[in-house]
Amino acid sequence: MNWRETLPGRAAYGRAGLVVLLGSIAVQNGASVSDDRYLAPAPMAALLCGVALLVRRLPWYIAPLLVTAATSWWGWPVLPLLLVALFDLAAHRRARVAVACIATALVGNLLTRPATSLWTPQQYGSVVFLLLVVVGGLWLGNRRRLVAALATRVEHLRVESRLREEAARAAERSRIAAEMHDVLAHRLSLIALHTGVLATRSDTLPAPVAMRLGLLRTTSTEALADLRDVLGALRDPDATPTSPARAPVLRDVRELVDEARAAGQRIGLTTDGLPERAPTTHRLAVYRIVQEALTNARKHADGAEVTVRVDYRPPATRVEVANSPGNARTDTVGGGYGLVGLRERVTALGGHLEAGPADAGAWRLAARISHPVGTEQNDTEENNAEENGTEQNGDRT
Structure with a gap:
């Protein structure tokens, strides 16, 4: 595949416009040194070189070869097109070929001695000019490759992150x-x-x-x-x-909080309603949410005070865990996908999970999971019993 086919859309159009402009200048210069005759060899050679630079499906070496040969014979009139060819070669890691083209054009002008030789009016002015074009091509080519590598890396990271999230959900x-x-x-x-x-x-x-x-x-x-x-x-x-x-029985949130307190965490627990009134899946989800929240608090807010609120009363099971600002620990390693798994669990139960910063630099994790429709009547009766004082309301720790 020709390297010109790999250029981005805007770069390809910009290059084509530049080639047309410089080709027109080269044809005009060739006609000027041929007594204003456009059908003379010099303008026709400049036109042929410009077409070779524009055609995308030609082998990459055809255009540099034609432009170098024309410049070796006529000199300055075809120089603009030679600059384009050298820039293209250098931008695509063919700097040695570009230097060979420069040497060939200079040696050809030195041997044929045309009136518009590259060695006149200044003997080494064209050499410096040609080398600067090669340096510019090398810089632009390296920059394009760097940008492409970074874009590929970002895409790989995005795909990797998506796959990890899917793995966490599964x-x-x-x-x-x-x-x-x-x-x-x-x-x-x-x-x-x-x-x-x-x-x-x-x-x-x-x-x-x-x-x-x-x-x-x-x-x-x-x-x-x-x-x-x-x-x-x-x-x-x-x-x-x-x-x-x-088979293991359901663990209560109180046991989890007691274990965390024994490890040194400062936790305030508030529970409303009886856990038995919530579906088993809700109780499992509450346990996992509190467990993940306490773990994150130990990792990212060491020494902070944590507040846990759980409400099992209808019409929904609610849980909220908030911690004040603290110091992040450096001796912990985590995958960073615990919240992805929690959101998948809560969503599967028809609930909603919120996680994010709160006031004064605190962090809050909250979820609400609606009770099944079939339990609404029993829940209403239990609520009335609570209001009449026949059932103890909640627990404060």
């Missing part, structure tokens, strides 16, 4: 599936356990009831096995599968 989906596998496996195992205990007393139960209990126990056991087959593949390949009897 990892968060896998974690959600694994957590739900643990929770559902735990509950199904309890159903199977209790129905098995009742089935052992089938002699004291009516026959239809004993039969239904046996069917319920068999169905729960099969559902547990199917759940493992479907969601177990989403776990860490190196992890050891957890038995149903030892």
Whole structure:
């Protein structure tokens, strides 16, 4: 491929306009030294050189060869086109070829001694001029290559960042599936356990009831096995599968806060409502949000006071974590995609996550996840009970 085909659009049009202008000057100069005859060899040679510089699909060496030969024979009239050829060669890492063209043109003028030789009126003036054009071409070529390399690097970083975000979202989906596998496996195992205990007393139960209990126990056991087959593949390949009897239960935010306090963090916790009133997926999301927020506070605001507010009351589960300004630690390494995973989790539950700076240099992370529609009636009844004083409201720590 000809190197002229790789020029950007504006650069290509600008070069073509310059070649047309300098070609016209070269033709006019050739006609001037040929008694104002445009059909003389000099103007025709200048026209041929200009066309060769404009045609994009010619081999790269054709135009420099023609322009160098014409300049060697006629000298100054064709010099503008030689400057364009030398600049192009130098800009595309062909400086040695450009120097060879200069030497050929100067030696040719020295041997043929035309009236418009490059050695007149000043003996070495044209040499300096030609070398400056080569230096300018080298500078511009290096600058273009640097800009292209930087643009390619930026594009690679953009693609890499997008791929990492997608990987973080996929990892968060896998974690959600694994957590739900643990929770559902735990509950199904309890159903199977209790129905098995009742089935052992089938002699004291009516026959239809004993039969239904046996069917319920068999169905729960099969559902547990199917759940493992479907969601177990989403776990860490190196992890050891957890038995149903030892499936982890949901951890409360209070436990997480107590662990962080034991590590030296200053945390104020405020909870409203009962965690059991929120769906299991909401409680898992709250735990992950608080965990990520406390981790980020330790990394980027060491020693700062952290405020955690959790509200499980309908119509939505709300969580907000804010920390005051602190000192960033230099001994921590992180991927920087924890918030991407949290946003993916909250969005999958139909919620909204906000993260960003707050007043006075603080940082705030907040999420709101609406409760399922089917629980609205029960939630309303519980709210009325709370207002009548039959249910204790919240917890302040």
